Amino acid sequence: MSRVWDIPVHDSTRVRDVRVAAESASAHAGLTPHRTAAAALVATELATNLLKHAGGGHILINLVDRVPAGPDAHRTAVQLLALDHGPGIADVSAALRDGHSTVDASLGAGLGTCMRVSNDFDLHSTPGRGTVAVARIDHEPPSRHHRAQQRPRGPRAGGVNVSLARAEFSGDTWSWARSAALTTLMLADGLGHGAKAAEASNAAAAELARACHLPPSEILRRLHARLRTTRGAAVAVAQLDTDAQRLCFAGVGNIGARLDTVEGWRPLLSHPGIVGAHFPRTVPVQRVTWHPDSLLVLHSDGLPSRWTPPNDAVLLTRDPAVVAAAILRNAGSDARPVRDDTSVAVLAPDERT
The missing domain is CATH 3.60.40.10 (PPM-type phosphatase domain)
Structure with missing residues (x-):
C-alpha cells in the first residue's frame, strides 16, 4: 500500500512523532485500541533504541497486506521498520530478552517485549554497519502457543x-x-x-x-x-x-x-x-x-x-x-x-x- 510515514530520529523530540505516526497508521489499518497501543509501544521502543544505541536513524511505517490468500482474505497490518548506520548490536540474543537494557534511561520494555507483542518481529545487525528491525502489528494479538501456526x-x-x-x-x-x-x-x-x-x-x-x-x-x-x-x-x-x-x-x-x-x-x-x-x-x-x-x-x-x-x-x-x-x-x-x-x-x- 502507498501510505507512508517516514520519521528521521536524531533527537528525543522525534520519539513522540514516531508514536503518533504509529497510532495514525493503526487507525488507517482499523486496529483495535489494544493493538494500537501495542504498535505505539513498539514504535516508541524502536525509536528510543535508535537514539540510545545507534546515534539516530529512521523509522518507516507502511501498511501491508497480511494474509495474501485471495481477494477476500486480505487484512491490513502496520509494519514498522527501524534502520540505522550505527555500531550494530554486539549480543543480539541478549538484546532480544525481555527487560534487557544497557542504559539507565531506557524504557525497559526492550526488544524482547517488542518481539512478544508483535505478530512478526525480526532483526539483523552487523557490527560496524548498523541494524535493521521489523515489527508487524496485526488485528489480533499473537498467541505464543499458536505463533508458528499463525504464519502460513x-x-x-x-x-x-x-x-x-x-x-x-x-x-x-x-x-x-x-x-x-x-x-x-x-x-x-x-x-x-x-x-x-x-x-x-x-x-x-x-x-x-x-x-x-x-x-x-x-x-x-x-x-x-x-x-x-x-x-x-x-x-x-x-x-x-x-x-x-x-x-x-x-x-x-x-x-x-x-x-x-x-x-x-x-x-x-x-x-x-x-x-x-x-x-x-x-x-x-x-x-x-x-x-x-x-x-x-x-x-x-x-x-x-x-x-x-x-x-x-x-x-x-x-x-x-x-x-x-x-x-x-x-x-x-x-x-x-x-x-x-x-x-x-x-x-x-x-x-x-
Whole structure:
C-alpha cells in the first residue's frame, strides 16, 4: 500500500512523532485500541533504541497486506521498520530478552517485549554497519502457543516503501497473492508522484488479488485494462510455482529485478512500455528454475541503478522485509537521500539454510 510515514530520529523530540505516526497508521489499518497501543509501544521502543544505541536513524511505517490468500482474505497490518548506520548490536540474543537494557534511561520494555507483542518481529545487525528491525502489528494479538501456526506455509514476501521528500503518499506499491501452488509478487511504480501516482499503483495491487491465478503476461494485460483510467504505471510481476519449482517473470516499464541463484545474482529484464497507456504487443516472459536458496529482489527506479546485492548469508535468511530494508539502507544515506519514490520487495523461500 502507498501510505507512508517516514520519521528521521536524531533527537528525543522525534520519539513522540514516531508514536503518533504509529497510532495514525493503526487507525488507517482499523486496529483495535489494544493493538494500537501495542504498535505505539513498539514504535516508541524502536525509536528510543535508535537514539540510545545507534546515534539516530529512521523509522518507516507502511501498511501491508497480511494474509495474501485471495481477494477476500486480505487484512491490513502496520509494519514498522527501524534502520540505522550505527555500531550494530554486539549480543543480539541478549538484546532480544525481555527487560534487557544497557542504559539507565531506557524504557525497559526492550526488544524482547517488542518481539512478544508483535505478530512478526525480526532483526539483523552487523557490527560496524548498523541494524535493521521489523515489527508487524496485526488485528489480533499473537498467541505464543499458536505463533508458528499463525504464519502460513509457503514462500515469503516482504518489502519497504518510501516516498520522495517524506510525502504522505508514495507512487510505488508492492503486493503479493497466493492461488494454490502459485505465489505472485508484484511491484508497481505509478507515473509521477503523490496521490495520483498512488492511485495507479494501488489499482494494480487491487487487481492482482483478483488475477493471481493467471500467468504473468495475462496478469499484466488485466492490469493494463484496469489502469486505463489512471496515469498508468511501470509494473513487474514474478510468479513462483512451488510444484514445478519455476519462477516466471514479466515486466513492462523500468522495474528492476535481480535473482539470487546457485550461479550468483542475475538480472531479469522488463520490456519498455507503460501499463495502462502504452502496452507492448507481446510481453516477454522469462522462466528460471527456483532453488531452495533462491531469492528475488524487485525494485522501482528510485533505488540507485548501481546498488550492490547483499552478500551477507545471514541477512538473506531474515524476514524478507528486513532484506528489503537493508538493501534500501545500504544504497543510500542521509547525505544521499532517495531521489524518487522507492519501493523494494523480496520473495524468499519458506525456510532457508
